[in-house]
Structure formats: structure tokens, C-alpha cells
Amino acid sequence: MNPFIWLILEIVSIYRYVLIGTIILSWLLALDILNYRNNFVRQADEILHRLTDPVLEPIRRILPALGGFDFSPIVFFLILGFIERYIRRYLL
Numbered sequence: 001m002n003p004f005i006w007l008i009l010e011i012v013s014i015y016r017y018v019l020i021g022t023i024i025l026s027w028l029l030a031l032d033i034l035n036y037r038n039n040f041v042r043q044a045d046e047i048l049h050r051l052t053d054p055v056l057e058p059i060r061r062i063l064p065a066l067g068g069f070d071f072s073p074i075v076f077f078l079i080l081g082f083i084e085r086y087i088r089r090y091l092l
Helices: 003-030 039-062 072-091
Strands: none
Touching: 003 039, 003 072, 039 072
């Protein structure tokens, strides 16, 4: 396997975990299980949002929030899956 293709696939995989972390942290903050006044929680939230907001904001502009739910992570998961399948099928 080409090392550059392997690197791209690993980055996609890692980014999925970052996206899952962002989703879980937002749920924990919304349900008031974690407190935003905690310095560690605030820093983790800021780091995760800095990593995910650049790719989720264009999706949020196109996709309206339905009933207060943010579906942009689901759309981006589909995009990541498409990228991964494309790379595995056509570039390998």
C-alpha cells in the first residue's frame, strides 16, 4: 500500500474519533453532566470545536437545524465514509 494513501486513511479514521468526541462532549454539556466552568472541560471543548468547526460550519449553513438537532456531524460521517470507500476502491 502506498504510504500516502495509508496516511490519508489514518487521518480519516482519527478525525472520526475527534468528531465522536465532539458529539459526546456536547451531549454531556447539554445534559449538564459535565460543567463548562471546569477548566479541563472548557479546554477540551475548545480544542474539539477548533478541530471540527471548520468542516462542520459549511454543512451547517446548508443544512438547517431540525427541531434543535444538529445533523451536520452525520452528514460529515457520510462524507468521510464516501472518501474512504473511494480511496479503497479506486486508488488501491
